[in-house]
Amino acid sequence: MKKIRRYILSITLALLLVANALCAAEPFSFKLESITLPQPDGTLQARLGGAKELADYIKLIAASLEASFRAAGNLQPTTGAAVVAVKPGRRAKFWLMSSEYPIVEAITNDFRHRFEKISPVAVQEGPVAFAVIFTINGGAKPLTEKGNPMPLPEEWKEAAKKVPGPLLVPEGFLALVWPDDLITDQITITVPDGFELQTLDVTQGSVFKPKGWFYRYEGAGNSMVWTISKESPSPGGYKTGLRIILFPTVSKTMKKSPEELARALIADIEKAGEALRKCAPEQAGNFTRICRETREVLTVSGEKGDYRVLYATSWSNELDMVTGLIFRTPFDEWDKHQDTYAHMKHVTLIGKDFWGKSEANK
16 A cells, blocks of 8 residues: 555656746646545555546646636635545545635535546545645645644534544544435435436435346335346345345334344354455444445356355434345456446435335324
8 A cells, every 4th residue: 555655755746847938937836735635544555546646636636727717816825625535336525725825616616517527536435535745826824734644624613613523534523415315316316327227116225237137126024125126136146245134113123122133133244255345434424434345156057156245234223124136146257247236336325205205104
C-alpha cells in the first residue's frame, strides 16, 4: 500500500509543477498542496483495486477544482479542500471547504457538473475517503491542525455533535452524513453499464441485476428470499449469484431480538467453512452490519466444487428486521466477479412506494 501513497505523491508533485507554472503566467493561481488519506494502509489495500486508478481519479478531481475556481474569477486568497468519499458501486460524493469564506453556489455547482462526469475509482467492502487540499491566489490560514491532516467539513462536525464519543474517519462520519439506507432509496439511481434495475417482489425494493442473469423470489416461512444468479437457480442451484434474505418482525416471529438472530446466523456461518476474512460491525443507516468471507465446498447440480462465499448480515432493533446478502462464486472465478458484486451489494430492500401503499391500507 506504500505504492499507492508514493504514486499519489508523484502525481501531486507533477500537478504542483503545472500549478506553479500557471502562477507565474496569470493573476489567478491554483496550487495543489497535499492529498490526505486518513485510513490505514491495510484498509486502503483491502478496498482499492490499485494505486494508479486512485491517483488518476485524484488527478482529474484536482483539474476540475482548478477549472471551477478559475471560472469564478476575482477570488480572495484562501486555502480550500475537496473532501471526497467513494463507496462500492462507484458512488461518490464531495464536500467543498474554504478557510476564509463560504464557497459560492456557482462554484459548487460548476464543480459538481465536472465531478459527476468523472468515473469514480472502484472500491470494495467499504468506503474510501480522501482530501484534496489546495490554495487559491497564494492561500490563507490552513484548514487543518498539526497532527490532524484530514479537514472535516462542517456537515461532518455538526452530525458528530449528535453522537457521544469519537467517530472513526471516515466510516463513522459517513454513517451519519451519507448512510447506506436499506429501507428507502433517497438518491437518484444511476444504473451501471451492463446492468438493469430489478424490482424486488412484495417490498418494491431494487437491486442491480447483470443483464442476462436470472431472478427469482420466494417467500419461505418467516423470511423473504430473492435470488439473482448467472445460472438458472433451479434445478440443482447456481454457481455464481447473490441471495438476498429479509427477516421481518423478528421479535414476533423468531422470538429473538434482531441482534440476537443476526449474531446466531454469523455463528453458524463461521462453522460453514474456512474463514478468509472478518469485518467488524459498522453502522449503515438504521442497520448495524457485519460480514464474513469463507471458503466452502458446495454441491451444485450434483457436482462438488470449491467456492468463495461472502456473507453480509445486518440488523435493526428499531425496525425489528434482519437482512442478509450472500454472494458466492467458484473460488477461482472470484477476481472475475468482484466488480459485479460491488454493484449488486447496493440493495434497497424496501422501497418508498411500498411504505406508501402500507400507509394507505391502514
